[in-house]
Amino acid sequence: xxxxxxxxxxxxxxxxxxxxxxxxxxxxxxxxxxxxxxxxxxxxxxxxxxxxxxxxxxxxxxxxxxxxxxxxxxxxxxxxxxxxxxxxxxxxxxxxxxxxxxxxxxxxxxxxxxxxxxxxxxxxxxxxxxxxxxxxxxxxxxxxxxxxxxxxxxxxxxxxxxxxxxxxxxxxxxxxxxxxxxxxxxxxxxxxxxxxxxxxxx
Amino acid sequence: xxxxxxxxxxxxxxxxxxxxxxxxxxxxxxxxxxxxxxxxxxxxxxxxxxxxxxxxxxxxxxxxxxxxxxxxxxxxxxxxxxxxxxxxxxxxxxxxxxxxxxxxxxxxxxxxxxxxxxxxxxxxxxxxxxxxxxxxxxxxxxxxxxxxxxxxxxxxxxxxxxxxxxxxxxxxxxxxxxxxxxxxxxxxxxxxxxxxxxxxxx
Amino acid sequence: xxxxxxxxxxxxxxxxxxxxxxxxxxxxxxxxxxxxxxxxxxxxxxxxxxxxxxxxxxxxxxxxxxxxxxxxxxxxxxxxxxxxxxxxxxxxxxxxxxxxxxxxxxxxxxxxxxxxxxxxxxxxxxxxxxxxxxxxxxxxxxxxxxxxxxxxxxxxxxxxxxxxxxxxxxxxxxxxxxxxxxxxxxxxxxxxxxxxxxxxxx
Numbered sequence: 001x002x003x004x005x006x007x008x009x010x011x012x013x014x015x016x017x018x019x020x021x022x023x024x025x026x027x028x029x030x031x032x033x034x035x036x037x038x039x040x041x042x043x044x045x046x047x048x049x050x051x052x053x054x055x056x057x058x059x060x061x062x063x064x065x066x067x068x069x070x071x072x073x074x075x076x077x078x079x080x081x082x083x084x085x086x087x088x089x090x091x092x093x094x095x096x097x098x099x100x101x102x103x104x105x106x107x108x109x110x111x112x113x114x115x116x117x118x119x120x121x122x123x124x125x126x127x128x129x130x131x132x133x134x135x136x137x138x139x140x141x142x143x144x145x146x147x148x149x150x151x152x153x154x155x156x157x158x159x160x161x162x163x164x165x166x167x168x169x170x171x172x173x174x175x176x177x178x179x180x181x182x183x184x185x186x187x188x189x190x191x192x193x194x195x196x197x198x199x200x201x202x
Numbered sequence: 203x204x205x206x207x208x209x210x211x212x213x214x215x216x217x218x219x220x221x222x223x224x225x226x227x228x229x230x231x232x233x234x235x236x237x238x239x240x241x242x243x244x245x246x247x248x249x250x251x252x253x254x255x256x257x258x259x260x261x262x263x264x265x266x267x268x269x270x271x272x273x274x275x276x277x278x279x280x281x282x283x284x285x286x287x288x289x290x291x292x293x294x295x296x297x298x299x300x301x302x303x304x305x306x307x308x309x310x311x312x313x314x315x316x317x318x319x320x321x322x323x324x325x326x327x328x329x330x331x332x333x334x335x336x337x338x339x340x341x342x343x344x345x346x347x348x349x350x351x352x353x354x355x356x357x358x359x360x361x362x363x364x365x366x367x368x369x370x371x372x373x374x375x376x377x378x379x380x381x382x383x384x385x386x387x388x389x390x391x392x393x394x395x396x397x398x399x400x401x402x403x404x
Numbered sequence: 405x406x407x408x409x410x411x412x413x414x415x416x417x418x419x420x421x422x423x424x425x426x427x428x429x430x431x432x433x434x435x436x437x438x439x440x441x442x443x444x445x446x447x448x449x450x451x452x453x454x455x456x457x458x459x460x461x462x463x464x465x466x467x468x469x470x471x472x473x474x475x476x477x478x479x480x481x482x483x484x485x486x487x488x489x490x491x492x493x494x495x496x497x498x499x500x501x502x503x504x505x506x507x508x509x510x511x512x513x514x515x516x517x518x519x520x521x522x523x524x525x526x527x528x529x530x531x532x533x534x535x536x537x538x539x540x541x542x543x544x545x546x547x548x549x550x551x552x553x554x555x556x557x558x559x560x561x562x563x564x565x566x567x568x569x570x571x572x573x574x575x576x577x578x579x580x581x582x583x584x585x586x587x588x589x590x591x592x593x594x595x596x597x598x599x600x601x602x603x604x605x606x
Contacts, residue, residue, distance in 0.1 A: 030601040032557045033550045047456065052249065054258035056458035057519075064520050115259075116266050133340070138537070138547055143340055146235045153234045197232040254451065256460035317461075318468050335542070345542055348437045355436045399434040 005105075010069045012101055015094045016042040017073030020135055022084060022091070031078060037135055038074040042066075044131030049106055049123045053113050092191065099128035100183035103155040104162055104176055111166075121159035128155045150190035153197060158183030211307065212271045214300045218244040219275030221297055222337055224286060233280060239337055240276040244268075246333030251308055251325045255315050294393065301330035302385035305357040306364055306378055313368075323361035330357045352392035355399060360385030409509075414473045416505055417464075419498045420446040421477030424539055426488060426495070435482060441539055442478040446470075448535030453510055453527045457517050496595065503532035504587035507559040508566055508580055515570075525563035532559045554594035557601060562587030 020041025021034040043060045050058050060066040077084060084091075106127025110120035129145055129152045136143040145152050162179035170178075189195065222243025223236040245262045252260050262268040279286060286293075308329025312322035331347055331354045338345040347354050364381035372380075391397065424445025425438040447464045454462050464470040481488060488495075510531025514524035533549055533556045540547040549556050566583035574582075593599065 030603055032554075032601050036549060036556070051253060051455060052260060052263065054260075058456060061456065061519055061523050064522060067522055067526075115263055118266060118269055119263050122269075137339060137541060139550075140342060140544060140546065142342065145238060146341075150234075152238070197234050199232055253455060254462060254465065256462075317465055320468060320471055321465050324471075339541060342544060344544065347440060348543075352436075354440070399436050401434055 008101060009105065010065060012098045013042045013066050013069040014073040015098050016131060017070040018077045018084065019091055019095055019098075020131070021074045021077035022081070023135065023139075034077065035071075035074045037139070038077065039070050040138065041131045041135045042070045042073070044134040045102065045127045045129060046106070046131075048130045048134075049110070049127045052126070053110060053115065053123065055109070055113055093188075096184055096187045099151075099155060100158065100180045100187070103128040103158055103183055104179050107159045107162055117163045121156055121163060124159040124162075125152050125155040128152075150187065150195055150197065154183050154186040154190065157186060207307075210303060212267060214303055215244045215268050215271040216275040217296045217300050218333060219272040220279045220286065221293055221300075222333070223276045223279035224283070224293070225337065225341075236279065237273075237276045239341070240279065241272050242340065243333045243337045244272045244275070246336040247304065247329045247331060248308070248333075250332045250336075251312070251329045254328070255312060255317065255325065257311070257315055295390075298386055298389045301353075301357060302360065302382045302389070305330040305360055305385055306381050309361045309364055319365045323358060323365060326361040326364075327354050327357040330354075352389065352397055352399065356385050356388040356392065359388055412505060413509065414469060416502045417446045417470050417473040418477040419502050420535060421474040422481045422488065423495055423499055423502075424535070425478045425481035426485070427539065427543075438481065439475075439478045441543070442481065443474050444542065445535045445539045446474045446477070448538040449506065449531045449533060450510070450535075452534045452538075453514070453531045456530070457514060457519065457527065459513070459517055497592075500588055500591045503555075503559060504562065504584045504591070507532040507562055507587055508583050511563045511566055521567045525560055525567060528563040528566075529556050529559040532556075554591065554599055554601065558587050558590040558594065561590055 017038035021038035023037055023041070024034040043058075043066070046059050050056070060070075103124040105124075107120045107124035109127075110123035111117070115123070133143040133145050158179045161182050162175060165175040165178060219240035223240035225239055225243070226236040245260075245268070248261050252258070262272075305326040307326075309322045309326035311329075312325035313319070317325070335345040335347050360381045363384050364377060367377040367380065421442035425442035427441055427445070428438040447462075447470070450463050454460070464474075507528040509528075511524045511528035513531075514527035515521070519527070537547040537549050562583045565586050566579060569579040569582065
């Protein structure tokens with residue numbers, strides 16, 4: 001299980017790097033710009049979480065494999081740009097799988113550092129979405145967080161479910177599968193039916 | 203005194219969260235977007251200060267009540283949006299009171315961690331204004347720091363006064379009242395008379 | 405050597421502060437805005453590096469002289485604005501010298517904290533360029549990182565050369581001179597001949 005998890009983390013980092021690199025715009029359209037975007041997208045969320053929790057060394061600083069996963073991701077994006085850019089739909093699936101998975105891993109890491117469940121849920125959400133937010137801030141886009149479909153909310157909901165199931169002493173593997181699936185399904189349904197939260201101004 | 207201070211800190215957090223949530227724009231106008239803005243506005247400054255000083259755990263991670271103060275603030279903003287948005291003037295007062303208070307508390311916290319007075323003044327100012335700056339960066343607004351009326355400058359001035367009075371061994375409670383009042387009055391006068399610092403380009 | 409290095413670091417900070425303060429735009433054109441920009445430009449990169457590495461206290465918090473170097477830089481920029489703004493070309497030289505120097509110092513600091521060479525190279529690049537990036541994000545400009553000419557790439561290249569020469573056990577002073585010179589020359593040539601990396605989208 002632990003080894004499978006490690007491989008999944010590297011794989012998630014790899015996909016995040018591809019998706020970040022594919023987000024290049026005309027204004028910063030060169031290999032370095034794309035590489036930097038891939039890097040920030042992939043490590044931003046976990047880095048912010050670990051800095052807030054004071055957990056050192058940061059994952060990608062302590063284990064060089066994450067850097068290589070990003071590098072390979074960026075090079076794959078570079079080599080197959082024209083092909084990959086047509087696969088946007090497939091990428092939404094990968095991205096959604098990625099944020100589902102990283103949310104719950106982030107919750108677990110925060111819990112293991114002894115914070116309260118409410119804080120762990122926020123940290124899980126941060127792990128999943130803040131990489132994309134930092135990327136968007138750097139490129140002066142509206143952060144993905146604020147686009148209409150349910151996004152970070154799905155992460156928070158899944159994190160809450162995970163915490164409830166921990167409280168009910170459900171087996172960890174089963175809990176992981178359930179709560180990851182809930183985020184994934186919640187998000188896909190929200191995209192499909194263009195669901196969104198109630199407006200604030202009315 | 204200590205208990206009063208704790209209640210005031212929670213109250214300040216509550217008001218910062220309301221003011222953050224009220225800052226929602228059309229582009230990210232849903233309950234999550236507003237909640238996130240309230241959260242960032244309320245905890246951003248103190249979080250940046252504590253990360254820079256290496257002071258862990260962060261206040262809101264170590265004490266869950268701050269999270270609840272924010273949650274209540276956002277829900278109040280949601281429930282009474284139409285009413286509150288008309289009270290902008292009152293909110294300027296609350297906001298000014300909030301930054302005055304948080305500036306001096308930030309100075310005290312930095313001093314207690316053993317930094318030099320000049321650094322403590324900067325940290326006090328950061329505590330008060332950086333939450334709003336991060337909020338503005340996330341929404342692609344011009345950071346509040348750079349709008350014309352004297353804002354962060356008032357915080358710096360009040361922090362300097364506080365440090366001088368500490369040096370003169372003035373009683374802490376009196377010092378708090380004086381230096382908080384100075385920030386408050388300085389800022390209100392600046393708004394009233396549209397004061398601003400000399401231009402840089404001439 | 406150590407004392408020379410300390411003086412050079414203060415000098416680099418001083419020049420970074422000038423260049424940051426000169427970047428004021430109409431929207432935030434007052435003494436505080438310019439001072440804040442100078443401050444962020446000068447300390448941003450090293451601060452991000454040290455926070456990521458968990459290295460406390462931050463340089464400018466542990467040694468007040470850096471703050472004074474920035475203050476003097478901002479005041480010089482204020483006093484001689486009209487004159488300095490005409491020296492843009494000279495400033496490109498100073499800026500390039502500054503990023504060359506800070507890159508290698510950043511690599512050395514990261515290595516001394518025991519990280520792997522690849523991480524040290526990234527940290528060196530961060531030390532040099534992230535102050536400007538944070539400045540650009542605060543003013544809603546396109547981060548300097550993403551402008552066309554080779555910029556951060558030159559830092560990465562110089563960092564790599566430095567690490568290779570360390571491996572070959574070249575004397576440190578000679579290594580410093582070589583790798584700093586390489587960044588400087590690489591960047592100046594890139595500006596002169598408008599070199600850029602291959603585009604990502606083709």
